Amino acid sequence: MVDKSVMRARDFWTALVLIAISLFFLYQTSLIPFFQANAAGVQGRWYNSAALVPFGIFSGLLILALVLLAIAIFDGGARQAFSSIGIGYSPSESARLLCISAILAAYIFGLVPRVDFIICSALVITALIWGFRSGDRTAMATATIIVICAAAYALLMHFPRAEWTKPHDDDIATLVAFVLITILMFVRSRMLGRIDRITRLTPMIAILVPALLVIAMAFGFRQNVPNRQGLLFSKIEYHYYVNIKPLWSNR
Amino acid sequence: MEFLVAQLSGFSGSLTALVMDPVTYFYLIPAVFLGIVFGALPGLTATLAVTILTGFFGNKFPLEYSLIALIGAYVGAIYGGSYPSILLNIPGTAASAATAMDGYPLTKKGRGGEALGITTTASFIGTLFGTVCLLVFVWALLLMSKNIASPEKALLALFGILLSGTLMSQDLVIKGWIAGLIGLAMAMIGLDPILSEDRYTFGWSYLLSGLQVVPVLMGAFAIPQIMDGMRATVMVSDMPQIGRVVPRFREVFRRLPGISRSGAIGTGVGALPGVGEDVAGWVSYGVGKAASKESKDFGKGSVDGLISAEAANNAAIGGALIPLLVLGIPGSPPAAALLGALKINNVIPGPTIDPALILHVVAILVMASLTMFLMGLFTAKVFIMILRIPQTVFLPVVLVLTTIGSFSVGGGINDLFLMVCVGLVAYAMNVMQYPIAPLVIGVILGGLFDETFRRSLLISDGDLAVFASRPGAAILLTLNILLILSQIPFFKRAARRLTTKRKETP
Numbered sequence: 001m002v003d004k005s006v007m008r009a010r011d012f013w014t015a016l017v018l019i020a021i022s023l024f025f026l027y028q029t030s031l032i033p034f035f036q037a038n039a040a041g042v043q044g045r046w047y048n049s050a051a052l053v054p055f056g057i058f059s060g061l062l063i064l065a066l067v068l069l070a071i072a073i074f075d076g077g078a079r080q081a082f083s084s085i086g087i088g089y090s091p092s093e094s095a096r097l098l099c100i101s102a103i104l105a106a107y108i109f110g111l112v113p114r115v116d117f118i119i120c121s122a123l124v125i126t127a128l129i130w131g132f133r134s135g136d137r138t139a140m141a142t143a144t145i146i147v148i149c150a151a152a153y154a155l156l157m158h159f160p161r162a163e164w165t166k167p168h169d170d171d172i173a174t175l176v177a178f179v180l181i182t183i184l185m186f187v188r189s190r191m192l193g194r195i196d197r198i199t200r201l202t203p204m205i206a207i208l209v210p211a212l213l214v215i216a217m218a219f220g221f222r223q224n225v226p227n228r229q230g231l232l233f234s235k236i237e238y239h240y241y242v243n244i245k246p247l248w249s250n251r
Numbered sequence: 252m253e254f255l256v257a258q259l260s261g262f263s264g265s266l267t268a269l270v271m272d273p274v275t276y277f278y279l280i281p282a283v284f285l286g287i288v289f290g291a292l293p294g295l296t297a298t299l300a301v302t303i304l305t306g307f308f309g310n311k312f313p314l315e316y317s318l319i320a321l322i323g324a325y326v327g328a329i330y331g332g333s334y335p336s337i338l339l340n341i342p343g344t345a346a347s348a349a350t351a352m353d354g355y356p357l358t359k360k361g362r363g364g365e366a367l368g369i370t371t372t373a374s375f376i377g378t379l380f381g382t383v384c385l386l387v388f389v390w391a392l393l394l395m396s397k398n399i400a401s402p403e404k405a406l407l408a409l410f411g412i413l414l415s416g417t418l419m420s421q422d423l424v425i426k427g428w429i430a431g432l433i434g435l436a437m438a439m440i441g442l443d444p445i446l447s448e449d450r451y452t453f454g455w456s457y458l459l460s461g462l463q464v465v466p467v468l469m470g471a472f473a474i475p476q477i478m479d480g481m482r483a484t485v486m487v488s489d490m491p492q493i494g495r496v497v498p499r500f501r502e503v504f505r506r507l508p509g510i511s512r513s514g515a516i517g518t519g520v521g522a523l524p525g526v527g528e529d530v531a532g533w534v535s536y537g538v539g540k541a542a543s544k545e546s547k548d549f550g551k552g553s554v555d556g557l558i559s560a561e562a563a564n565n566a567a568i569g570g571a572l573i574p575l576l577v578l579g580i581p582g583s584p585p586a587a588a589l590l591g592a593l594k595i596n597n598v599i600p601g602p603t604i605d606p607a608l609i610l611h612v613v614a615i616l617v618m619a620s621l622t623m624f625l626m627g628l629f630t631a632k633v634f635i636m637i638l639r640i641p642q643t644v645f646l647p648v649v650l651v652l653t654t655i656g657s658f659s660v661g662g663g664i665n666d667l668f669l670m671v672c673v674g675l676v677a678y679a680m681n682v683m684q685y686p687i688a689p690l691v692i693g694v695i696l697g698g699l700f701d702e703t704f705r706r707s708l709l710i711s712d713g714d715l716a717v718f719a720s721r722p723g724a725a726i727l728l729t730l731n732i733l734l735i736l737s738q739i740p741f742f743k744r745a746a747r748r749l750t751t752k753r754k755e756t757p
């Protein structure tokens with residue numbers, strides 16, 4: 001549980017952010033026609049306007065943010081809001097969050113749209129398990145850097161949507177990153193002592209979980225899956241329709 | 252009487268159809284198992300279980316079968332949270348936080364098996380209690396809901412958001428309201444429901460149809476858990492010995508009044524819009540402490556305390572489905588995820604809902620609770636083994652699950668971007684102790700509130716008296732005002748002075 005004084009210091013900053021956001025959106029709402037809302041055959045009246053409810057919401061948010069600011073100031077939050085100790089800043093916790101956020105962003109914005117889902121998920125699962133399980137800061141930093149490098153390559157080399165599916169050089173780069181991170185995980189574990197059961201199982205979890213999931217989603221649940229043209233999935237899909245499905249299908 | 256007979260015959264028809272269909276078990280058993288696993292693993296929640304399955308089933312499967320899986324997972328997850336609460340003193344879900352108060356002391360006394368057995372039975376009876384209430388009250392409310400027009404709907408949606416914000420706040424109540432308003436604001440994105448006016452899309456065509464419910468739910472509930480849970484943890488090596496799990500019949504019979512009381516409280520709290528199972532568990536625990544003969548043992552290993560929390564949180568499931576089916580207003584966050592599933596299958600809950608669907612839901616609840624009961628009694632050791640998996644191993648798997656689930660529902664890659672953005676905001680809100688449930692309820696009810704509020708004004712030609720002139724609307728308006736006033740310090744002090752004076756007057 002966070003200390004109350006630390007929470008009020010954080011509330012001070014949150015209230016300022018909320019005030020800024022509500023003012024920005026109140027301005028944006030003012031761009032929606034209010035008193036001359038003539039659309040869809042409805043005559044212009046204030047109560048017809050699409051801006052009516054948003055005005056209420058953002059005005060309410062502004063008022064509540066001001067109340068929160070007042071509470072934070074009265075409870076002494078403003079006094080300690082300018083010191084890192086006052087807001088409960090912890091360098092190690094910030095580094096951990098920064099690494100997780102970077103991996104998450106690299107995975108969703110860089111890898112998933114461009115790289116084969118099985119390969120990129122295997123890389124991220126390995127990075128997260130190895131980087132954050134033992135509290136080893138070197139492992140955390142190394143895992144983050146490897147994921148960012150793989151995502152940066154995919155993002156920079158194939159930024160436009162037209163290049164998301166082919167060619168497969170980014171798939172191969174991510175596969176290399178996965179092999180590299182797996183080797184590093186075993187070497188580092190060996191250096192620090194014994195290779196435990198979870199370390200031994202990690203590569204298997206990393207490959208099997210996304211592979212089974214994507215197969216189940218695509219062929220079992222008949223859902224859309226990311227990057228169907230990916231290096232591995234395109235092969236799986238080809239063999240499913242050419243070699244496996246004809247076994248029980250008449251077509 | 253006639254009504255009751257008609258209800259029972261309709262329900263028995265639905266239940267028979269469900270029992271006789273072998274496909275039912277194909278969906279039900281894995282879903283309940285998965286639900287219990289999600290509940291048992293700290294960091295994973297019932298809402299997340301239902302949301303992930305919504306992503307998997309989407310609208311590609313018949314809704315009747317999807318509902319079996321979703322409701323099965325919901326029932327299983329609410330119950331599954333009791334495992335780590337009882338054995339490790341770590342609540343698996345927020346709903347089972349009250350369970351730990353007496354469950355863990357019982358385990359420390361070497362009565363872990365007994366605690367698990369009585370919890371399983373109480374959860375089973377609690378779910379059935381909520382289900383019976385759902386069967387009876389949903390029809391009465393459906394008849395009433397035909398008189399509910401736009402003003403009442405708008406005020407009820409607002410009441411749900413305010414109530415959820417008030418009851419779910421851990422720090423200041425104002426934070427719950429801010430979270431609710433942020434959710435409402437998020438629901439304003441896209442084309443407005445009456446004039447199709449473009450709002451806050453910033454030229455991005457994906458936003459024209461508004462924010463999709465499933466990625467928002469996954470972002471709000473999965474990403475903060477992943478970000479918070481990925482830290483060095485010590486693996487649980489020694490699980491306490493639990494012994495016999497199957498409870499003695501005489502013991503269950505003796506506890507029936509307590510279970511029934513908790514079931515009634517759980518159903519009532521669950522039926523309040525946007526509140527949910529965790530509040531139900533705590534309210535019932537508080538009432539149980541006041542009413543039980545064992546009240547002095549509460550918190551030290553009282554079976555009555557355990558029952559109070561567990562029967563109530565499972566009974567809340569049936570309660571939470573009442574406003575969902577009658578008005579389209581979810582009674583709890585997992586019910587909000589269920590609403591998302593109904594919406595992507597083009598089912599609009601409310602007075603026009605297909606009565607057969609309600610009976611089907613009731614029959615699924617009965618089957619799911621029975622499956623949960625049998626699994627809980629006879630496979631408890633499997634779930635205890637699963638508790639050994641560290642968070643840092645299963646949370647990356649959850650990340651992959653949510654990614655593929657979110658992608659599949661419809662919007663493709665844009666839904667993933669939305670999920671991450673919502674997730675980062677939700678994490679920041681978690682750190683600042685803002686509750687997430689009001690935000691989600693706000694996103695879900697925002698469209699309904701906007702549409703019904705403006706439609707009321709359109710019908711009345713801009714006369715605000717429309718929100719006070721109808722009896723139902725007047726009651727709801729009063730409730731909204733009272734709820735806000737009750738949290739303002741001046742009125743709080745005045746109310747306290749008033750009650751103190753009344754006590755002093757002989």
